[in-house]
Amino acid sequence: MIQDDLGDGSSMDAEWHALIAAERMARDLGLDHGGYVLLGDAAAVIAQVRGTQRCRGSGDQHLSTLMALTDGALPPIRYIKRTQNLAGIALARRNAR
Numbered sequence: 001m002i003q004d005d006l007g008d009g010s011s012m013d014a015e016w017h018a019l020i021a022a023e024r025m026a027r028d029l030g031l032d033h034g035g036y037v038l039l040g041d042a043a044a045v046i047a048q049v050r051g052t053q054r055c056r057g058s059g060d061q062h063l064s065t066l067m068a069l070t071d072g073a074l075p076p077i078r079y080i081k082r083t084q085n086l087a088g089i090a091l092a093r094r095n096a097r
Contacts, residue, residue, distance in 0.1 A: 010057075011042075012042065012058075013058055013062070015042035015045045016045055016059065016062035019038060019045065019077075020062065020069065023075070026038075026075070027069065033075040033076065036075060037078055038075055038076065038077040038078070039077075039079075039080050040077065040078075040080070041079070041081060041082040043079055046077060046078075048063060049063065049074065049077055
């Protein structure tokens with residue numbers, strides 16, 4: 001799923017939006033937290049979600065949105081290298097056209 005109408009923002013905002021969209025999709029599919037793992041290639045966003053790095057700027061609002069979606073119980077979340085992020089690779093190729 002590609003959403004082109006999220007407005008202006010930084011690459012960090014884009015990572016947060018992707019994470020929130022993935023959580024919404026899992027919720028819409030009726031998955032419980034044992035049924036999926038959120039993956040991300042932005043180490044800073046993953047650290048902010050895990051609470052090991054302080055949110056800055058719009059990150060506070062994004063974290064609040066994510067926490068509200070999950071009722072404060074975050075699903076498993078894992079950092080992956082950018083070269084392993086197939087969705088990111090597909091999006092980069094789409095944008096290169």
